[in-house]
Amino acid sequence: MPNYIVAPLDALVDRLESLPGIGHKTAQRLAYHILNMPEKDAKAFSEAIINAHEKIHYCKDCCNLTDGDLCPVCRSDRRDRTLICVVEEPKDVFALERAGDYPGLYHVLHGAISPLAGVGPDQLKIKELLARIGTGVQEVIMATNPTVEGDATALYVARLLKPLGVRVTRLAYGIPVGGDLEYADNVTLQRALEGRRDL
Amino acid sequence: MPNYIVAPLDALVDRLESLPGIGHKTAQRLAYHILNMPEKDAKAFSEAIINAHEKIHYCKDCCNLTDGDLCPVCRSDRRDRTLICVVEEPKDVFALERAGDYPGLYHVLHGAISPLAGVGPDQLKIKELLARIGTGVQEVIMATNPTVEGDATALYVARLLKPLGVRVTRLAYGIPVGGDLEYADNVTLQRALEGRRDL
Numbered sequence: 001m002p003n004y005i006v007a008p009l010d011a012l013v014d015r016l017e018s019l020p021g022i023g024h025k026t027a028q029r030l031a032y033h034i035l036n037m038p039e040k041d042a043k044a045f046s047e048a049i050i051n052a053h054e055k056i057h058y059c060k061d062c063c064n065l066t067d068g069d070l071c072p073v074c075r076s077d078r079r080d081r082t083l084i085c086v087v088e089e090p091k092d093v094f095a096l097e098r099a100g101d102y103p104g105l106y107h108v109l110h111g112a113i114s115p116l117a118g119v120g121p122d123q124l125k126i127k128e129l130l131a132r133i134g135t136g137v138q139e140v141i142m143a144t145n146p147t148v149e150g151d152a153t154a155l156y157v158a159r160l161l162k163p164l165g166v167r168v169t170r171l172a173y174g175i176p177v178g179g180d181l182e183y184a185d186n187v188t189l190q191r192a193l194e195g196r197r198d199l
Numbered sequence: 200m201p202n203y204i205v206a207p208l209d210a211l212v213d214r215l216e217s218l219p220g221i222g223h224k225t226a227q228r229l230a231y232h233i234l235n236m237p238e239k240d241a242k243a244f245s246e247a248i249i250n251a252h253e254k255i256h257y258c259k260d261c262c263n264l265t266d267g268d269l270c271p272v273c274r275s276d277r278r279d280r281t282l283i284c285v286v287e288e289p290k291d292v293f294a295l296e297r298a299g300d301y302p303g304l305y306h307v308l309h310g311a312i313s314p315l316a317g318v319g320p321d322q323l324k325i326k327e328l329l330a331r332i333g334t335g336v337q338e339v340i341m342a343t344n345p346t347v348e349g350d351a352t353a354l355y356v357a358r359l360l361k362p363l364g365v366r367v368t369r370l371a372y373g374i375p376v377g378g379d380l381e382y383a384d385n386v387t388l389q390r391a392l393e394g395r396r397d398l
Binding site: 005006007008009011012014015018019020021022026028029030031032033034035037039041042043044045046047048049050051052053054055056065066067071072089090091094 | 204205206207208210211213214217218219220221225227228229230231232233234236238240241242243244245246247248249250251252253254255264265266270271288289290293
C-alpha cells in the first residue's frame with residue numbers, strides 16, 4: 001500500500017519540525033493550522049520570516065538586534081553611558097529591560113566561551129566590547145548566565161578589562177525572590193551564603 | 200525607560216504566538232531560532248508556507264488534501280472501490296494509512312456536526328459523499344471520532360445513506376491494545392462490553 005504523501009505539506013511539516021522543541025506530531029498540527037489560515041494570514045506569516053531576516057541586524061555599538069543603525073537603548077539620551085551590562089544573548093537584554101530598573105547600556109556577546117561546543121573568544125563580540133571602553137565607561141557588569149560557560153566567559157572578559165582601568169562587577173547569585181530554601185540546590189545555597197550582606 | 204522593541208522581530212513573534220499551543224516564551228525562542236537560521240533556510244521556510252497554501256487543495260473525489268487533481272489513494276488502482284471510510288479530518292486519513300491495513304477509499308468531511316460551534320451538515324462535505332454512492336460503493340465505514348459530535352455526525356450520515364442501499368458500519372470501540380482495564384474510563388468499558396465477540 002503506498003504511503004500517503006502530499007509533498008508541499010510534508011515540506012512544511014519538515015520545516016516546522018526543525019524548530020527547537022517541536023516534534024513530528026506538533027509540527028503536523030501546526031502545519032494543518034497554517035493550511036487552514038486565511039490566505040492573507042499565511043502570506044503575512046511567510047513575509048514576517050523574510051522581513052525579520054532581512055531587516056534585523058546587529059546594533060553597531062552594542063551588537064544587540066535592531067532594525068535601525070543603532071538599537072533603541074544606544075540611541076536613547078536618557079541612558080547612563082558610563083555603565084555597560086554584558087550579556088550572552090539578545091533575549092537577556094529583553095529580560096533586563098522588562099525588569100525595567102537598569103539605567104545603563106548593554107553589550108551582547110552572542111554566546112559564551114565553550115570549548116566543548118567549539119566556541120572560542122574570537123567567535124564572541126569581545127573585540128567590539130573592548131573598543132567601547134575608551135568612551136568614558138566606568139563600570140562593566142558581567143551578566144552572563146551562572147553556568148560553567150557563563151562564568152568562564154565573565155572571568156575571561158574581566159581579565160581583559162581590568163588592565164584598562166574599568167570596574168568589573170558580576171550579577172549577584174542567590175535564592176530567587178519568592179523561592180524556597182528547601183528547594184534551592186546546593187550550589188545556589190553556597191553562593192547565597194558567600195554573597196550574604198549586612199542587614 | 201522605553202520598552203525595547205524591534206518591530207520585525209515582534210511581528211514574527213506575534214505570528215508564531217498565533218499558532219495553537221505556542222505561548223509567548225516559546226514564540227520568542229522560535230523567533231530567535233529562525234533569526235539564527237542561515238538565510239537560505241529562512242527563505243525555504245517562508246516558501247514552504249506559501250507553497251503549502253497555494254498547491255494544496257481538496258481531492259475532487261474524496262475531499263482529502265492533495266497537490267494533484269486526485270489524491271494518491273483515489274488515483275491508485277490497487278484500492279477496493281466498493282469501500283469508503285468516512286473521517287472528520289485529513290489527519291485521520293494519515294493515521295489510518297500509517298496503520299496500513301485499510302484497502303478501500305476515504306471520504307473527508309472536514310469537521311463534525313456541532314451546533315455549539317455553529318457547524319451544521321451543510322458546512323461538511325456530505326453532499327460530495329452522497330454523490331459518490333452511485334459508483335458501485337457497497338459499504339461505508341463511519342470513522343468519525345468517538346465524541347458527541349463524531350457520533351452525531353455518524354448517525355446523521357448513516358440515516359442519509361441507508362435508503363440508498365449501502366451497508367453502513369461504525370469503527371469498533373473498546374479498550375486500546377496495550378491498554379489497562381484498570382485505567383480505562385467507564386464509557387469505554389461499557390462500549391467494550393457491548394461490543395464483545397465470540398472467541
